[in-house]
Amino acid sequence: MNHSILRRVACCALLVVASTGGVQAQTPTSATLPDFTGIVQKNAPAVVHVEAKYTGESSPGSRRMMPGQPPSNDPQAEIFRRFFGMPMMPSPQQQKHTSLGSGFIISHDGYILTNNHVVDHADQVTVRLQDRRTLTAKVVGTDPTYDIALLKVDAGSDLPAVDLGDSRNLKPGQWVLAIGSPFGFDYTVTQGIVSAVGRNLGQRDQPYTSFIQTDVPINRGNSGGPLFDLQGRVVGVNSQIYSNTGDYLGVSFSIPIDVAMSAVQQLKTKGYVSRGMLGVTMQPVDDDIIKAFKLDNGTGAAVVDVTPDSGAAKAGIQPGDIILSYNNQPLLQASDLPPLVGMTKPGSTVPVEILRNGKKQTLQVAISEATRDRNAVNNVAAGSSASKAGSAALGLSVQSIDSDTRSQLGLKSGQGVVIADITGPVAAQAGLQAGDVITMVNQQKVGSVAEFEAATKGVKAGSTVLLLVRRGEQSNFVGLTVPAGR
Structure with a gap:
């Protein structure tokens, strides 16, 4: 199919050369088509x-499978493809x-x-x-x-x-x-x-x-x-x-x-872009839910789980509730909810109407900030005024990570620096990207620009620097070899 x-x-x-055919719609003679x-x-x-x-x-934006490659939905395989390539390719x-x-x-x-x-x-x-x-x-x-x-x-x-x-x-x-x-x-x-x-x-x-x-x-x-x-x-x-x-x-x-x-x-x-978080896992109101709950229709979103200590949990939302409206906006379907929550400013309190045991009630929910997209950490580097350090030999510059971003990324205090820019071929050819987090240089932990500078000071032509690089949830060692004759 x-x-x-x-x-x-x-x-x-x-x-690619392509053409698209179309049929002009018939309109009343009194109507005029717009002039653009x-x-x-x-x-x-x-x-x-x-x-x-x-x-x-x-x-x-959209990677395709090649014969002999691991499945593209394997995060670890994806990291290895980006960093090291695949055998026979x-x-x-x-x-x-x-x-x-x-x-x-x-x-x-x-x-x-x-x-x-x-x-x-x-x-x-x-x-x-x-x-x-x-x-x-x-x-x-x-x-x-x-x-x-x-x-x-x-x-x-x-x-x-x-x-x-x-x-x-x-x-x-x-x-x-x-x-x-x-x-x-x-x-x-x-x-x-x-x-x-x-x-x-x-x-x-x-x-x-x-x-x-x-x-x-x-x-x-x-x-x-x-x-x-x-x-x-x-x-x-x-x-x-x-x-x-x-x-x-x-x-x-x-x-x-x-x-x-x-x-x-x-x-x-x-x-970076922050989005609101309600703290629920939901699903559409399907025929089984309509029958079991004796509902008139399938509008709204069925709550299947509530995140502990979230705004939803503190407001009293429970699994089995049907969310009918959010911030006075009715939900025709479950997929209407995430865009409304995402556009809500974290820290706001909004009314959420629910249906529980056949009765409607409205709860006031404090909206928190959703976990930041880990692929967008380069935005933090681009928009921050924090000091940068660069290594011309390695072809990259790094920037310190603030405590809030470090927490969002799941890093420990004093752990890692973020790549702010790729400035030369050595880092580019190794597959490094702005937004990658470097946690070690030659088995030495780095957690600040100063520590990175100290660890990379005196890099010589022909030498190899081993970085422990984290991208998303995966970490890998990446060796950067400085070309001879620099």
Whole structure:
């Protein structure tokens, strides 16, 4: 059976020629179709082509299985592939790749919004403007959970910028317009209507996003580009398509601009994105629950577990409760809950309406902060003013980790420094990345910039430095050999 699957649409260095046919809908003669030329003329200069170069596996956003490789869902196998390659295969760290996508300028001083999966693991990011200028972009911060990346270019303070709208006012049937670089074809304009709003895709990596669903033709390379309303305001960030071929089949998804800009502001101010946590594990209200609980319908979310000492536990939520609404927002289905909780500021107290033993009641729940995405620790490094130390010979620079981040990462006090930047080929070829945590250098524990400096002082050409590197839940020793003749 051929199943359609969700695909992120960043385009790797592959040129594909495709065409999409369509039938123009019949409309009453009294109705007039919108003219999009004004929107395009005004906003196209603020849309950019994004090119990310990286060393590693063929697709940082979506890795494919190769014959003879361990399953891709094995975290330890993934670490070994990234760090050491696999027997009888070319080392992934020796492969050079380019990812192509889109983006748009959100401020006149050069801040650019795109998707995280466009620039994920990039060693270098450049953007090309409509006037054909090519600028080097700095990755200010990323949030893999929302699939948002914030870039910055230095090109003065008069760059063209888009106007931002309010995605919360979108309704199915409204006209929308996309500008981007599908298959590398810059400034391609496509249009359609909003098919649905608040669409939760049930994905394990993006449970906190309620997408805008449209029938705007989106293809590989459109990722990170803007979705405009008829007023020429950005209402979404084009992100994914539903397809069994990898190309557009009629259903596209965009991240609401309100969600994206919330992430942007946090990346600017504190270098990472925090999300609210209720403290429950839930499931849909299925037919068995409806029958057992004698419910009228399947709306809401069924609580199956409550995290000890969480806000939900302290407020009295119990397994078997049906959550009907959160912060006065009714839940039509269980997947409606995570995006609402995620957008809640930690420390807030919100009303949660539940159904227990056939009776409704409202509880006041204190929302805590969700565990931070461990893949986004590079955002902390990018947004922090803490001191950095670099080793030119090793090709990397490191930064101290604050106590809050260390706790989020499950590290002990005084344990580890984070890689802030990859600055040379030695670290890059070893597969190290910004965000990796170094806990030991030559079997010597390091927990600060000063300790790292002391441990790497006097590294000589031809010598090998052994690092104990932690990425996510896995730790591995990585040897960095300084080339002779430096």
